[in-house]
Amino acid sequence: MSEKKDTQVKKVAIICAKAALEDVYAALVMANGAVMEGMEAKVFFTFFGLDAITKKQMNKLHTATVGNPGMRMPGGLPFPTLLGTIPGVEAGVSAMMRSQMEKLDIPPVDEFLDMITAGGGEIYACKLAVDMFKLKKEDLSDHVIDIITIGDFYAMAGGDGSQVIFT
Amino acid sequence: MAQKTIAGVNLQVTEEGYLEDLLQWTEEIAKGIAQEEGIELTEKHFEVIKFIRDNVDAGLTIRKIGKSGIVDIKGFYDLFPGGPLKMSTKIAGVKKPASCV
Numbered sequence: 001m002s003e004k005k006d007t008q009v010k011k012v013a014i015i016c017a018k019a020a021l022e023d024v025y026a027a028l029v030m031a032n033g034a035v036m037e038g039m040e041a042k043v044f045f046t047f048f049g050l051d052a053i054t055k056k057q058m059n060k061l062h063t064a065t066v067g068n069p070g071m072r073m074p075g076g077l078p079f080p081t082l083l084g085t086i087p088g089v090e091a092g093v094s095a096m097m098r099s100q101m102e103k104l105d106i107p108p109v110d111e112f113l114d115m116i117t118a119g120g121g122e123i124y125a126c127k128l129a130v131d132m133f134k135l136k137k138e139d140l141s142d143h144v145i146d147i148i149t150i151g152d153f154y155a156m157a158g159g160d161g162s163q164v165i166f167t
Numbered sequence: 168m169a170q171k172t173i174a175g176v177n178l179q180v181t182e183e184g185y186l187e188d189l190l191q192w193t194e195e196i197a198k199g200i201a202q203e204e205g206i207e208l209t210e211k212h213f214e215v216i217k218f219i220r221d222n223v224d225a226g227l228t229i230r231k232i233g234k235s236g237i238v239d240i241k242g243f244y245d246l247f248p249g250g251p252l253k254m255s256t257k258i259a260g261v262k263k264p265a266s267c268v
Binding site: 107 | 231239
């Protein structure tokens, strides 16, 4: 008989590569949830995910109203794709989502980063993506510890009970 | 459900050690639970615990405690290292919050 042995998760290394509201919040909720449970959390933002740690963009993230099959009208009817193409609709829907989240005590991105780092979580930016988007360290949130390569990030992600998560 | 004796009082607790009845709670019990968690309670801890007991019905989050005016979030982590919300609620004798933030 084989004995089942669970190794507890002690550390999460989360990679966020997309700028959509839901992708960024998935990464932030997981990171914050980890530090809340006394686990180590490190988040690596790359490609469009950099918007989440770029001062100018971080609190204006959108959710897609086109090409998003999960999007519904209030009441549950399907959200017509053509409606999603009208200027301002995506911004309006995104603002609505943000206000719904606020009601559940889910903070705006900048404050969420405050919370995660207050709990000991670490935030990193991807060097390749920062170069590609021609960003500078000062464009990024003050919570960003460093701009590093994915190799550097992997080097920090090891250890017993570590998990790498991609959103 | 389990039984546990803390500070000389026989208590009903959940599997994870949270009090079933928040009215059974006393400061002595808080000290007993905190000791098991390796925390020595100070006045500041008790201020946070009071806030938790007063606000438990409204739903507790780390963010709310950070805005309580008693501690900021960093301070909250310092007071209850290794899982501040679950640890402080356990010591405060309230049920474990089902919160992701």
